[in-house]
Amino acid sequence: MRKSCLLAGVAIAVGLLNAPRPAAQSFLAPAGGQPAPDPNIPLYFEAASIKPTNPNDPGPGIRRQPGGRFNTFGTPARLLITFAYQIQDYQLVGAPDWLGKDRFDIVAKMEGDPPPVAPGTGADHVMLATRTLLADRFKLKVHRETRQLDTYALTIVKANTPGPALKPADPQKCSPEGIAARRGQPPPPPGQASVICGIVQQAGRIAFGGYPLSLFALQIAGRLGRAVVDKTGLPGNWEFQITFAPTVPAGAGASPGDAPLAADPDQPDFFTAVREQLGLKFDSAKGPVEVLVIDSVSPPTPD
Numbered sequence: 314m315r316k317s318c319l320l321a322g323v324a325i326a327v328g329l330l331n332a333p334r335p336a337a338q339s340f341l342a343p344a345g346g347q348p349a350p351d352p353n354i355p356l357y358f359e360a361a362s363i364k365p366t367n368p369n370d371p372g373p374g375i376r377r378q379p380g381g382r383f384n385t386f387g388t389p390a391r392l393l394i395t396f397a398y399q400i401q402d403y404q405l406v407g408a409p410d411w412l413g414k415d416r417f418d419i420v421a422k423m424e425g426d427p428p429p430v431a432p433g434t435g436a437d438h439v440m441l442a443t444r445t446l447l448a449d450r451f452k453l454k455v456h457r458e459t460r461q462l463d464t465y466a467l468t469i470v471k472a473n474t475p476g477p478a479l480k481p482a483d484p485q486k487c488s489p490e491g492i493a494a495r496r497g498q499p500p501p502p503p504g505q506a507s508v509i510c511g512i513v514q515q516a517g518r519i520a521f522g523g524y525p526l527s528l529f530a531l532q533i534a535g536r537l538g539r540a541v542v543d544k545t546g547l548p549g550n551w552e553f554q555i556t557f558a559p560t561v562p563a564g565a566g567a568s569p570g571d572a573p574l575a576a577d578p579d580q581p582d583f584f585t586a587v588r589e590q591l592g593l594k595f596d597s598a599k600g601p602v603e604v605l606v607i608d609s610v611s612p613p614t615p616d
Contacts, residue, residue, distance in 0.1 A: 487523025
């Protein structure tokens with residue numbers, strides 16, 4: 314294991330950032346959390362091991378666990394970069410082909426058990442430590458630019474008329490107090506939906522709740538492969554569940570041996586589902602998008 318110095322740790326969470334086929338991809342809000350650490354102060358893993366993934370092993374996946382533990386399985390370095398820098402795949406520029414093809418298993422540990430970081434305040438401790446790991450072991454050097462790229466504007470089909478599945482959310486349901494009050498409660502009975510605070514994405518289903526539509530626009534960008542800007546004019550918090558014919562999100566690959574996802578002839582495509590179920594649509598546009606440009610990067614030496 315490679316030793317290094319440590320300044321801080323990682324949010325208490327267990328998460329799968331990208332699933333093999335793709336299964337659920339989620340942003341779920343914790344109760345509270347501290348502001349994100351200063352991104353200009355480098356953070357480190359106290360120990361980290363990197364090995365090439367066995368070609369027959371599943372992946373990709375990124376897990377953050379209690380006690381400052383962090384590991385990946387079958388994960389391309391390209392996904393590690395987008396995770397560490399909190400960007401979507403389309404925002405990464407200048408990446409060599411091997412970054413998306415060569416997969417790695419990483420086992421790493423941060424000192425202590427740092428507290429969670431509040432959503433929307435910036436990269437957490439483990440993301441910043443992963444940036445240091447990429448610079449140290451992959452010799453990654455990057456810079457940021459703003460470029461004019463294709464985007465989508467999320468707009469409403471009929472002014473002030475949400476679709477049948479789009480409902481105003483109780484402003485207290487996903488407040489820190491509301492989340493804390495539900496902790497320890499038993500799961501809802503069969504047929505009753507659980508409370509969603511954030512967004513859960515699956516191949517043919519999206520559940521969203523407790524936040525403005527600007528968060529939906531931000532989170533859906535990865536599926537669509539371009540930036541999305543909320544232009545609906547709908548204030549407040551919203552909730553919905555939509556279903557559609559399953560597709561593989563942009564940048565997500567299937568595991569070795571996985572069968573391709575079959576289209577359901579009875580389900581609409583994603584764009585049609587958004588229009589019919591939410592009363593919203595995506596208008597093509599162009600706009601300034603911040604990108605991360607790779608200046609140099611090299612495969613790591615396994616240990």
